Amino acid sequence: SQTIHQWPATLVQPVGSPLSLECTVEGTSNPNLYWYRQAAGRGLQLLFYSIGIDQISSEVPQNLSASRPQDRQFILSSKKLLLSDSGFYLCAWSGLVLFDEQYFGPGTRLTVT
């Protein structure tokens, strides 16, 4: 069965510090991968998606970036965090067969202080 992992689970970082969040998927090959951000009490905003290694599309221009160095690894990064980057970051995957269905990871709670 497929499993999606995210780490760290929680993170507190000062303004201006760098960021690296990691997401990995097990049990599937060539998944589509997604990064979403969820502000407190709000819906989910798609940040980036990837259909393959080194193929990244950005939905919202901001100081975040994403990379996919391996087939089942998706990384969200920032060189300098802003207060507005605080939120709940969710990684999701979808498969080649049931490509409509997206499955989410457990999320990373980021607080920028």
Next chain:
Amino acid sequence: QQQVKQSPQSLIVQKGGISIINCAYENTAFDYFPWYQQFPGKGPALLIAIRPDVSEKKEGRFTISFNKSAKQFSLHIMDSQPGDSATYFCAASRLGSARQLTFGSGTQLTVLP
């Protein structure tokens, strides 16, 4: 054009009652409509989904009703239980390279015992 509008923002239902959450969309290119359930501090979980070629889909106590002409769809939770208390998100996507989901703003459901 890409928005999905969800209502109500919050809903309180007695145990055993019917919970109804509504969503409306504008983009007629959308052709996949999932609902997600999210518990506090967790990632959203895919609950049920529908395509425009059917007007209703039922899985256990959960039913999606779809009205293509009105561009609306709704989630009905029959015999609501306290364990159903969570935030529910509707979403929509269209055929594309990665099936990006556009989410509604969420409905916080509380089922009273």
